[in-house]
Amino acid sequence: MKQKLSGLVAALALAALPAAAQDAAATPETAEVAAAAVEAVSADVVFIFNTLLFLIGGFLVMWMAAGFAMLEAGLVRSKNVTTQLFKNVSLFAIAGIMYWLIGYNLMYPGDGWTVNGVIGQLFSPKSLDPAGAGDVTAGYSAGSDFFFQLMFCATTASIVSGTLAERVKLWPFMIFTVILTGLIYPIEASWQWGGGFLSEMGFSDFAGSTLVHATGGFAALAGAIVLGARYGKYRPDGRMQPMPGSNLALATLGTFILWLGWFGFNGASQLAIGSVNDAADVSRIFVNTNMAASAGAIAAILTTQLAFGKIDLTMVLNGALAGLVSITAEPLTPSIFASVLIGGIGGAIAVLAVPILDRLKIDDVVGAIPVHLVAGIWGTLIVPATNPDTSYVTQAIGVAAIGAFTFVVSFVIWTILKATTGVRVDREAEISGLDITEMGMEAYPDFVQAK
Known part of the structure; x- marks a missing residue:
């Protein structure tokens, strides 16, 4: 404690040296020492604040895992809630191990590319700064950066979980999560954030609209196609059978948790404070993040009222999330008005995309x-439209490259799993519910009639 107090006193004294030197008509040598001392203190302060930004942003993004869990638990039927909660816990744990073991240095290889600009360092576990020895010249601690980046990796896997709910087997899902968090996500993210070929082309994705969210979406789409729709979802006459979720209060809570976590997701992606x-x-x-979410929710309210004649709460929740996803690629340069437009259009197109998926018989449980x-x-x-340093062509190339890689690799992996372990529970298990058949326990046992 005394050491910390003495350090604080020293820092304050050093910060006051220029004024003292001026008052005392100090010599040039004294002034030079004072300037060097102030610069050292300034570097320490920058290191501390940047590290705090990563840590606070990281635990806000980690809190999004709770948001995904609550959102999915509320949107699946009560007989599948326990299984969905388990998947969200297990994928987060898997992401932590795989990102440390392989993912981080695969995503941020520095000068150690295995294939230059495409594949980083393989099987190179992440290490931290030695205890009590932070590297001030780096601008932030190694541990804070690793922690923050890991949360993005886990978020990618959370997206897949909701789409494939209510019919996917647990072990094949976890195997796919190992590959997604250890290889697929780190490789495609390295193309931009790790200094890979997309970064060199001028592609821009500030916090991961494509690198995180669309990647999770492409992996989920591949899984949904291989897995097929839930039993009874699409009738022989072509009509869609609604399957309402178990608890819209939980789904709403999950949305607000995600909304809160997004301030860490986008805000800390500034990478410096x-x-x-x-x-x-x-x-x-x-501010831009919040305005885009608000506009996405309002756009979903208006779109569902006009298209369906009534407001759909689940669509409104997803509209807010779609607004957040939309602004994530560039939350810094837009004006507030532009953020409202970007988020609002995102919320509207997310609503309009739902019936298109239903016509294609692609069953996405949570949207x-x-x-x-x-x-x-x-x-x-x-x-x-708001960042003049980018181009529409380069942005399209980046989306196409990441989408093709993620979808094709994911589709191949899901197909292999289907041919080997199988990826889908049988019809009887699906009708009974995965909580009983896969987990052996129910989320709401008090509401089940005794047999």
């Missing part, structure tokens, strides 16, 4: 494909 300009930019990102894939693509393609 050690200067006045960075602090102002983080604030700007917060993750319209929210994360469709709105993610929209948000990435519209970046040049």
